[in-house]
Amino acid sequence: MHVIIKTSQRNFVTDPDGWLGQSLYFNNLFSGKWGDKQEDSSYFIETDANLFEHILRYLRTGVLPVFYDRMAGHDFLLYQALLGESKYFAIGRLEKWLCEQKYLEAVKIQYIAKETQERGSYRKHTTCWPNGHTSMLEDHFVKITTRSNMETTILPVTVQRNKFYCPDAKHGKSSEEYCRSCAGRARDQGIPGVGGWRTEDELIWCIVQKEVVFDHDLCVNAFRE
Numbered sequence: 001m002h003v004i005i006k007t008s009q010r011n012f013v014t015d016p017d018g019w020l021g022q023s024l025y026f027n028n029l030f031s032g033k034w035g036d037k038q039e040d041s042s043y044f045i046e047t048d049a050n051l052f053e054h055i056l057r058y059l060r061t062g063v064l065p066v067f068y069d070r071m072a073g074h075d076f077l078l079y080q081a082l083l084g085e086s087k088y089f090a091i092g093r094l095e096k097w098l099c100e101q102k103y104l105e106a107v108k109i110q111y112i113a114k115e116t117q118e119r120g121s122y123r124k125h126t127t128c129w130p131n132g133h134t135s136m137l138e139d140h141f142v143k144i145t146t147r148s149n150m151e152t153t154i155l156p157v158t159v160q161r162n163k164f165y166c167p168d169a170k171h172g173k174s175s176e177e178y179c180r181s182c183a184g185r186a187r188d189q190g191i192p193g194v195g196g197w198r199t200e201d202e203l204i205w206c207i208v209q210k211e212v213v214f215d216h217d218l219c220v221n222a223f224r225e
Helices: 024-031 049-061 076-088 092-099 180-188 216-221
Strands: 003-006 011-014 107-116 121-128 134-141 150-165 196-214
Antiparallel strands (some): 121 134
């Protein structure tokens, strides 16, 4: 049977038959022993409607609340206010959840950090060297797709590496063995030394991923008798 619960801010319509027994306060209220039923068969409760909305949602669903925002974190002020309401309405399981701060275990933050030299994507372009030779280079960059519950931060780190460049700038960055004939050709044609070994900075990506994992089962099953 549906009843109307009135507060100073707004009214709530609910069927207590589905959740009665979880709160000593409402057991007494609906039993008639307090004589609080209004002439229109409604009940008035002096409470904050915004907080009572969470109380009623818990009574209806049995799911313990978590108020977490990715940017702001847990809403501890709301937890504290709801704890006071759970004591007033004598809702033991909800009070225990809030008093023991069990909600902190329902949201876990996992950090994964790794370094990588992988280049998932690249674009090619040509460049001209001081001697007038033109060669093809590749600019590489990292492309990452993650789930919506994960934040990814990519930090560039540079390390020094020895790199070999084609002596006649035909192949750009290559290997000494592959360009063995190029070295002879550059020497025979008098091409100035634009190639050979160089020490240069190489970009390494430090990828830090923050994943928010929500334990819904804990909210449903915690403190079940």
